[in-house]
Amino acid sequence: MNLLRIIPSLLLSNKKLVKGTMFKNHKSAGNPITTTLAFENQGADEISIIDIDCYKKKDLEPDYNTLKEIAKFSTTPITFGGGVKNLTIAKKVIRAGAEKIYINRSILKNKEIINDLVKYFGGQAVVVGINLFKENNKYKIYEDIENKINLEKYILQIQEMGIGEIKIMFVDREGKKIGLDLEYCKYLNKIINVSCVFEGGIGSLDHLENAFDEGIKAISLGTMLIFCDYNIVKIKSHLLNRGYNIRL
């Protein structure tokens, strides 16, 4: 069986790392190359990197050069995304040193790109990100302003297309250190049958334990690793001592 995964979640902007709260107020969070290597040496199971500049400027392509620099020294699997709008860009991302391609906004209107990526790289290399936002006590996809997308249908559809992994982000919890919405994770886990990573809100060891107890297999951490007094060795040692199936 797979071991539980702890995945640092890094946001790239103008060749630097940044981190914010609820997708806003991004603060500088260091050098992407040295930070990645530090997390690798601490025993990160994977690294997730998203270039957020591509969301602000529609025509921008991802920062391949920084990815290449990171990959030069890293022996940890990298998922890279932000601005992957077509197969040509995805090829460049894989070539630069990523193992998995993260797509999110580019497929909300047109899912065809999923077919292209699955056909070329295989589903195991395709990660679909879903940003969730709670409004009037109901979750919707953050970017779906008109609230037209039915989440359950959307998930079933992308799974049917052969993707290998889904990454759920609770936008309204990001950076707040209040834990995941475990009730909703439970509901999502019933629909999702591919590999799934959860992110958004985790800020303590208890949050992590509760999440793994709920059957979650992979967790992405931002604020907890970047702006708190935790590191992966500390987190994993704790989880190992508590008997969780994790690698150090």
Next chain:
Amino acid sequence: MKIGIIDYGAGNINSVYNSVYNLGYDPIIIKNQKDLKNIQKIIIPGVGSAFNSIKIFKEKNLFEEIKKIINTNIPILGICLGFQIFSRNLFEGGESNGWNLINAKVVPIDNPAIFNIGWCEVDIDKDLAINIGIKEKTNFYFCHSYFLDNINNQDRKFVLGYTTFKKKIPSLIIKSNFMGVQFHPEKSQSNGNKLLKYFLKWQPQ
């Protein structure tokens, strides 16, 4: 030593290149059959869909060339898809024929598709584990949904590593000059580096 990493369009060439380079070697990227001249070691990376990747191998005339190399004593390392192509036939993205060094077929782990993404324990043959310098149960990084199934009796003895993920998955095979791994040594941190180091020094009998 001339070490070649095969570029068939899809694979994570740079990741493999960097890992080998950081171990103190100077590999080259093989784009066509000319680059294969005087080659001493070959690595075929993973990350790709089988049908599409085999098509590219054929378009680049690399399919037949590598088939010839299988019958020499030049060591070959196949990673993930680069490992699966050494089986008889593959079913990802449509049926295609592999190099048929291992009499097995490559099929989905389960239906509907499930994905083995993450770190898994590999049960490794004791002697091999000692030679590589790792434990008999060692974690490596996996990222796949297809696996080598129905390995025939004659070839089963070449399987030196198994992983359990829903099924018993052959994850390390050594047959004559071929070493194949279902996991990604280039992305398995220090354990992966040990395996790559072993391959780079390996001289098959």
